[in-house]
Amino acid sequence: MPLDDQGPNAQPLTSHEITEAGWQAVRRDGRVRDELIDAACRDPRLRQLFPWTGMGELHFSRCTEPRWTWDIPYIQPARGGGYWVSGPLRTEAVGPAATAEDAIAMVIAKLPANAGPAFVGTPEQLAAYEASLGPHPTANPGVE
Numbered sequence: 001m002p003l004d005d006q007g008p009n010a011q012p013l014t015s016h017e018i019t020e021a022g023w024q025a026v027r028r029d030g031r032v033r034d035e036l037i038d039a040a041c042r043d044p045r046l047r048q049l050f051p052w053t054g055m056g057e058l059h060f061s062r063c064t065e066p067r068w069t070w071d072i073p074y075i076q077p078a079r080g081g082g083y084w085v086s087g088p089l090r091t092e093a094v095g096p097a098a099t100a101e102d103a104i105a106m107v108i109a110k111l112p113a114n115a116g117p118a119f120v121g122t123p124e125q126l127a128a129y130e131a132s133l134g135p136h137p138t139a140n141p142g143v144e
Contacts, residue, residue, distance in 0.1 A: 015117045018064045019050050026051045032058045036075060036083065039100035045108060048116040060107070063119045063126045073110045075103045 013021075027037050031053045040046045040058060049060040052068055057076040061068035073087040073094050083103040085094035094110060097103035119126040 012120070015064065015120050016048075018120060019048060019118050022050045022052070022064070023047070026053055026058070029053060031056050033077060033100070036100040036103065039104045043104055043108060045111060045116060046104065048118060050118040060115075061118065062112075062115055063121055063123055065120075065122045065125075067123055069123050069126065071112055072115060073107045075107065 023037070023041060026032060027034070036058055037051075040051070040060075046060055049062060049072065050064045050068065052059045052061060055076070057074050059068065059074040060072045062071065063069055071088045073085050073092075075097075076084050076086065078084045078096060083097040083100065085097055085103050085106040086092060087094065088110075094106050097106055114130070119129065121129075
């Protein structure tokens with residue numbers, strides 16, 4: 001379902017609907033290798049995140065609206081084949097991956113505990129929502 005087909009009386013789209021439309025858009029834009037998109041889509045932890053592309057890279061966001069989040073590693077094509085996993089920040093490297101599946105496994109290993117499903121909104125709205133929840137349920141009580 002295209003995101004711009006929303007009329008004035010339409011119900012708001014769910015996180016799942018927005019995320020699925022994002023995956024379809026990433027596939028259509030052709031900037032990321034199909035084998036990488038296929039591998040990412042097979043993993044339910046990544047499939048529930050909002051995908052976006054830049055410079056041939058596949059990124060994953062915990063929210064559905066730009067500027068998106070930068071707290072999950074991303075995958076870029078490597079010269080001569082294979083992939084390079086970086087991030088979450090541009091100055092951080094995870095390492096090389098021979099296959100799309102290897103690259104996906106490297107991203108999964110670095111997922112934050114609170115990754116997914118994608119929050120409908122911006123990074124600022126996500127941060128405000130998470131702050132309203134209080135301490136993370138896995139936090140150690142009494143430890144600061």
